[in-house]
Amino acid sequence: MIRARAFEVPCRIAVEQSEAHFHAHVELAGNLSVEPGDKVRVHGEPIRVAFGESAVFERTATVVRAGPLLRGWMRIVAYLGLTELYEVSFNPGSLR
Incomplete structure (x- = not known):
């Protein structure tokens, strides 16, 4: 049986809500990368800005x-989902 490996890590959450920006970014300590299929769950109370x-909030x-x-x-x-973005045209005269 293949088990998923789970571990806790500190993280920083930067949240902004303004005319110019509307975002929430999570940075994991140690610049850990998140690969396809990985799951990240941030602990703590919901954030309201x-x-x-x-x-900026420090969480685990x-x-x-x-x-x-x-x-x-x-x-x-993900690759098969990307193919949905391809544009297909059936307009007459487009393949000359």
């Missing part, structure tokens, strides 16, 4: 690494 404000996150089969499956699914 009023319009026109930005804030649990990272669950995907096994090789799930990681491969996620890559295949």
